[in-house]
Amino acid sequence: MTSVQGLLAPQRQALILEELNNAGAVRVSELVRRLGVSDMTIRRDLDSLASRGLAEKVHGGATRPVVRPSDEPTFVAKSSRQTAEKHAIARRAATLVQPGAAVAISAGTTTSALAQQLTAVPGLTVVTNSLPVAEALMENDSDDRTVVLTGGECTPSRALVGTVTVAALHSLHVDLVFMGVHGLDAQAGLTTPNMLEAETNRAMIAAGGRLVVVADHTKWGTIGLSRFARIDDVDVVVSDAALPDDAREHLSQRTELVLAG
Template sequence: MLAPQRQALILEQLEATGGVRVSDLVRILGVSDMTIRRDLEVLARRGLVDKVHGGATRPGGRATDEPGFAAKSGLQQPEKEAIARAAAKLVEPGSAVAISAGTTTWALARHLSHVPGLTVVTNSVPVADVLRQSERPDRTVILTGGVRTPSDALVGAVAISALHSLHVDIVFLGVHGMDEHAGYTTPNLQEAETNRAMVESARRLVVVADSTKWGTVGLSRFARLADASTVVSDVGLPRHARTVLSDNVGELLLIDPSTGESTSSSPARGAS
């Protein structure tokens, strides 16, 4: 297969899913890892893709773009695992916890298997599946119901009604983007409404988001930066982003995925 043919197929995959992984393209196209990386480099120079760790996404960051769960799950894997491991340490035994949909929160669910006595509310089918597989008799999992989105979130009136009747100690939210002016956003209007209801149900909001989410703006804001008690991200977060988040949130935790070590910034909260 010639390079232009491979690159055309890569663009087809990207258009269908919103994001592609190098490992998947190697399997699909039957070529080497290095060949795929060269193809992605060519497409990036032409402005047809945005290269990210382990793959590529559609360019431009359109506010309504919503990559599927499978596409997102392969991106920033080391960072997401490190963030999830650190976030799990914030959960006390016997807590009532809400977990939103997303690939970082899905990783978090896997790291909660050792925490006893949890009641977990989620609008994510993958998160519920992970928690069910752990088969702890002392755990209760409540799946909200709702209409399923490309990112495997259950959203809409059914999910919102369920969340309005519940009260939890802590909510963990993944985000499509976080921005100094836009706050925490998602490209899906119904998911934004559902996330707002989840935030309202909780005493404490923890946002889990890798550093590539900074500067991305989805169609709808569901919370201000200052609404988060804690943001857990990675050391790739730009210096300006660190300053902005430190001035707005109660605590900023930055995790080094290579070591698992964290640095914490806990200044007095700035003006809301």
């Protein structure tokens, strides 16, 4: 991190988060020197990042949070990660949708970005178990768009899951399913830390003709508690240009790989 002074709190926190992601840890004393602010200001910045699940405070600084297979980040925590990549993926994935299509969109921050892009596509029917996806589509109201919200119990990622959700999905059929993932791995496949969400994702995949996974490069190699599909089940993976070479090789041999940006 280069020496930068006179920044507003969101700008400082973005730089601190970038350093955390790159180095894995930051020290209060070093941040005070580089950002030209007080010890108390830095501690407030770290408190803010920790409250959003983006940092774990330790004596003298903070570390990148340790992610366990059963940990489920909140929607707010995920919203500030890899935002540029997610929007690039969303723009590219939206080109796969034809006017008048019926699509299903799972929960997630990348799928929420996709929903914003799909407001420009006429005549869509969108089935979703995501409150943010439904909100994005309904904020931009259109007489020729139908939004079907499944109902169910709400998770920390603002996904609707459970028996009500699964029953609704079993009665539907769509042309495309857009699926966000917690993790994408060569051996484990598509995973989530929430077992109820895994069951819901399986039902959504079963309702679709083609399965499109939207996942930024940081999802590769991450493994959640519950697998809901294999990579061989996926028709298209839309990721970003920072996807590592081993991931590109593995995915391109098993599915159509599209890199955005």
